[in-house]
Amino acid sequence: MPPEASLKPEASLNQPISALAIRKPRIQQDPAWIRWGLTLIVLVVVGVLIVIPVVHVFSQALAEGVGVYWDNLFNDPDTLHSILLTLTVVPVALVANVLFGVAAAWAIARFSFPGRTLLTTLVDLPFSVSPVVAGLIFVLIFGRQGYFGPFLRSDGYSIMPYLFAFLGVVVLLAMYQLFRPTNPAARRGVWSYPWLVRLAGGAAVFALLVFVQQYFEVWPRNESLRIIFATPGLILATAFVTFPFVARELIPVMEATGADEELAAVSLGANGWKMFWRITVPNIKWGLAYGIILCNARAMGEFGAVYVVSGHIAGQTDTMPLRIEKLFQEYNLPGSFAVASVLTLLALVTLVLKAGLERQGIKKVDETVPAEFAAGERHGH
């Protein structure tokens, strides 16, 4: 095809404008037989690797009819329990990682400090750890032979008053940080001694919370607290493997938005809380949603890490993916595929939401695409 053909004005005038806009430049066009050949190969590869397995899950799950499918899901107490357990573990891990993600993105995208690059790299660290190793490290700490094992077994709950008092102090400090007046002129009285308020207030609240919990004997004494082979271990392992998702979606989004609007809000007198909800959240909401759905999909489906910490007690510590494996080992394939079909449906919903969000204008900031490429893509447009 002669390259000058595309330069002829009448050739382009005869075509509708929309077709011209979509059409790739002639020069980049491969011959038709290559185009169709390669497209066909891709369709076959995607078909064999991805489409057939998805279809297979549903056809196997429904092979013996809808009634059996329903029974497999909701009339098997262990399967039902695994669904409920997954629905308990995942939200807790998700909330913890969203809090971390927002905090880390705020610190990394808005401020410069020594170790900023290191922190950004460390956020990704859990992605490179094998899930089995992720489970193992928690067994080494909290397991029966682990570092805290003997303590947890003899009097594990005695840690709880301090833990909750600590959480209380963190919440209080966050409140103080967010609600104190931003304008230095308005900081009178207590507000003018921030470090004194933080230290004295924190210590007082800590002591008070510990005292209250001890006095009313909220927690049992001399009882063993199970973390491994119990729900807390499942939450820890799930939070570990899904740790980077929200943070690494939010950091580029926040960097791209820039701090101008927030600076304006603060200089007009908004406090941290108001600025966060009126400016920051609306700006990052799609990126946040993107991070949450990816994090959720991974958390629901996590297998290796929870496999190691769960102990496989049917009806107690089996999450949905572990239930799939147990049913598979018991040669209960319809049951196994029934649970698998629920998770597959979830994966498909995740993909649809993801595609929808990408069309909303969220740039593809995949976990798969290295941050540098994504950054290049952003600046390129």
Place this chain on the structure above:
Amino acid sequence: MSNVNRRVLPGFSLSLGYSVFYLSVLVLLPLAACFFRAGSLSFDEFWNAVWTERARAAYLVTFGSSFIAASINLFLGLLIAWVLVRYEFPGKRVVDSLIDLPLALPTAVGGLVYANLYVPTGWLGQYLVPMGIEAAYSRLAIVLVLTFIGLPFAVRTVQAVLEQVDVEPEEAAASLGATRWQVFRRVILPLLYPALITGFALTFARCLGEYGSVVFVSGNKPFDTEIAPVLIVARLEEFAYGEATAIAVVLLMISFSMLVLINVLERWSSRRAA
């Protein structure tokens, strides 16, 4: 910018303090505990755990399968990214979205369905097994399922760069009389080398640690189809925590070096792209 930010914007110490605290408690301290535990083993104990015949066979299977799967994905990633970026065809958006399915689909589901498809009575196994292709409970099964797991990493890395390739160098090459193949081979492919290598490294790193899907399809026979993470779990189930930790530390060292390598590659490729 940042100096102004720190004086004006609220929450610097709070957000940084909380992120560092959460990172340390959930990630850094547990990982340190793993190294600490391995450090408490004597050298002989450590060596005897990580260099047994069974462990060596497991490393070989893990590395070999991951390497082959990453190589297949190197090729598939280029092909699929090329077709998705350069061509138009009905259903392109659906195919583009489906590429991410291995990321969204729980690995256990992937393993279950691959195990079931390729057994002699399975949908695909009934045709393949008579031809002598046993893609269930074999090393081939591991490679196949790892190819599935790694596919999105390979495709997306190449796709992101291919979308950025300008038309000018291609036009120049074509107007100087290069054939389409020469343009691809001499102009486009060199631009993609960094992305291809990064994609390969990402896929390889992901495959090395994979457990959920392989445990379903491989049959987990020691010396034959047992991968290193499965060996760790086997040691744990024998309550041999020391040995399990030693093998885990070996895996951690390898994945950390992969992480460093990938970071270096990304720097290199972004410098080349600039």
